[in-house]
Amino acid sequence: MSNLPGEFSEHLDSIIEAIGRDPAFFFLDPFGVRGIEMELIEKIMKRPSRKTELLIHFSERSFARMAGHAAEGERTTVAERVAQTKLATLDKVIGSPMWRPWWSSDDVEPGERLEKTIDLYISQLRARGFEFVHQIRIRDKHGDRSRYRLIFCTGSPHGVDLMSDIACRYERSLVEEASHGQENLFAENEAQERQAELMEGIHALGLEQGVMTREKVRHRLAPRRFGQHTITDYNRAIVDLVKRQGIKRDNPVGIEDREELRFVPFSQGSLLEAL
Numbered sequence: 001m002s003n004l005p006g007e008f009s010e011h012l013d014s015i016i017e018a019i020g021r022d023p024a025f026f027f028l029d030p031f032g033v034r035g036i037e038m039e040l041i042e043k044i045m046k047r048p049s050r051k052t053e054l055l056i057h058f059s060e061r062s063f064a065r066m067a068g069h070a071a072e073g074e075r076t077t078v079a080e081r082v083a084q085t086k087l088a089t090l091d092k093v094i095g096s097p098m099w100r101p102w103w104s105s106d107d108v109e110p111g112e113r114l115e116k117t118i119d120l121y122i123s124q125l126r127a128r129g130f131e132f133v134h135q136i137r138i139r140d141k142h143g144d145r146s147r148y149r150l151i152f153c154t155g156s157p158h159g160v161d162l163m164s165d166i167a168c169r170y171e172r173s174l175v176e177e178a179s180h181g182q183e184n185l186f187a188e189n190e191a192q193e194r195q196a197e198l199m200e201g202i203h204a205l206g207l208e209q210g211v212m213t214r215e216k217v218r219h220r221l222a223p224r225r226f227g228q229h230t231i232t233d234y235n236r237a238i239v240d241l242v243k244r245q246g247i248k249r250d251n252p253v254g255i256e257d258r259e260e261l262r263f264v265p266f267s268q269g270s271l272l273e274a275l
Helices: 008-019 038-045 060-070 077-094 100-104 110-127 157-178 185-209 214-221 231-243
Strands: 024-028 052-059 132-138 148-154 211-213 260-263
Touching (some): 008 038, 038 052, 038 077, 052 060, 060 077, 060 100, 060 110, 060 148, 077 110, 100 110, 110 132, 132 157, 148 157, 185 214, 185 231, 185 260, 214 231
Parallel strands (some): 024 052
Antiparallel strands (some): 052 148, 211 260
């Protein structure tokens, strides 16, 4: 491990050269927004090996503070020059000036401005070559507004599978902390319904494919349901499908991640009706 003094952009070429074709995980954690410009991300994407994953700290507060300069107002020449410099920096971060109208219009609510900007940012990252781009909202407590987002970028379904599990566990820990010491029957019912809906989704996908492994099920569904279920949830749903004869297998014990499972229709109606 080496600490390199100076700006990340100054060392990126040498870092990429040192990594070579090895798989790499980049965690970009800037002070503010400098250091996550789209140009740098494009350079990372163009490295010889495509086995690259990114986790980006996107500071909502830093972006909003700088984006406030998009609103028109009377400024001195010096202040206007400073404002335009900050706006140009944000253009480089997002990879487009398309965010500006949302922050200069009173017709767009502050929260909506940010969500539109994040959606644009994610679309720009996907356009740069990342097949999967997902966000995790980092908050102090459940129900709070997020302080910042972690943006996860990868081309690997396996990477999405693992990060989705982490995101779900983080979100559930906030909920559990907020309801500590309280019995919440509504939350329990909601969890049961969520698990039943997951089983229904897995069964529908399995019938469509005929034969799938447990791992392939997660790789197909985790990108669509990012942060909604843990790996344990998926595995438990597979076990329950065997028990309910939606998967043809002698018993639900000892299922391996890469074992091929044959999905079959239920003998009576929908799984949700049977529950």
